[in-house]
Amino acid sequence: DTEVTQTPKHLVMGMTNKKSLKCEQHMGHRAMYWYKQKAKKPPELMFVYSYEKLSINESVPSRFSPECPNSSLLNLHLHALQPEDSALYLCASSARLRTVTNAQETQYFGPGTRLLVL
Amino acid sequence: SQQGEEDPQALSIQEGENATMNCSYKTSINNLQWYRQNSGRGLVHLILIRSNEREKHSGRLRVTLDTSKKSSSLLITASRAADTASYFCATTRDGSARQLTFGSGTQLTVLP
Numbered sequence: 581d582t583e584v585t586q587t588p589k590h591l592v593m594g595m596t597n598k599k600s601l602k603c604e605q606h607m608g609h610r611a612m613y614w615y616k617q618k619a620k621k622p623p624e625l626m627f628v629y630s631y632e633k634l635s636i637n638e639s640v641p642s643r644f645s646p647e648c649p650n651s652s653l654l655n656l657h658l659h660a661l662q663p664e665d666s667a668l669y670l671c672a673s674s675a676r677l678r679t680v681t682n683a684q685e686t687q688y689f690g691p692g693t694r695l696l697v698l
Numbered sequence: 699s700q701q702g703e704e705d706p707q708a709l710s711i712q713e714g715e716n717a718t719m720n721c722s723y724k725t726s727i728n729n730l731q732w733y734r735q736n737s738g739r740g741l742v743h744l745i746l747i748r749s750n751e752r753e754k755h756s757g758r759l760r761v762t763l764d765t766s767k768k769s770s771s772l773l774i775t776a777s778r779a780a781d782t783a784s785y786f787c788a789t790t791r792d793g794s795a796r797q798l799t800f801g802s803g804t805q806l807t808v809l810p
Contacts, residue, residue: 692740
């Protein structure tokens with residue numbers, strides 16, 4: 581199974597709402613990522629989890645709160661978002677092994693959650 | 699911050715023709731990868747080339763890397779309508795194998 585799944589596919593929320601995005605992989609990968617992608621722009625890295633611990637936070641506002649409950653799941657909790665946060669949110673995973681090879685550095689992406697903040 | 703720039707921004711070709719996309723980057727890298735993204739969907743990894751490699755092939759794909767010029771190119775031969783997508787280069791910096799920085803992307807349209 582080389583699939584990363586994300587739910588929901590689409591989400592519309594108001595600025596006072598609290599919602600969560602979910603990501604799941606069963607490839608045994610120990611690194612998981614959240615990216616934000618605006619229309620016609622490249623993905624931008626938000627967070628990296630390694631062995632269920634947050635290892636990189638790219639200065640993301642605190643209204644985005646990541647969580648990694650176990651090695652297969654990654655959540656992104658959303659609260660008090662702004663309309664400019666509307667975007668495609670992509671989850672990815674990659675193997676994290678001591679011996680680095682080409683295959684181990686490949687990131688596998690989910691289909692994304694398209695978020696609209698009103 | 700944006701590491702790479704790609705050109706052209708958009709490319710339209712006929713089925714069967716070859717498509718060439720270029721990527722330039724600014725800092726030293728561990729490796730450079732190319733990804734494809736169909737409209738509004740997730741990215742699919744195509745090929746990875748290490749900083750000590752100059753050329754790599756995978757099926758109809760050929761990637762070159764010139765570290766002296768900080769540039770890479772992706773060639774898709776005998777293009778098909780199904781190749782229509784956005785193509786992004788992505789680099790990882792020395793000491794940061796997991797922080798991918800994507801280029802601005804090339805939108806490829808292959809006309810049947």
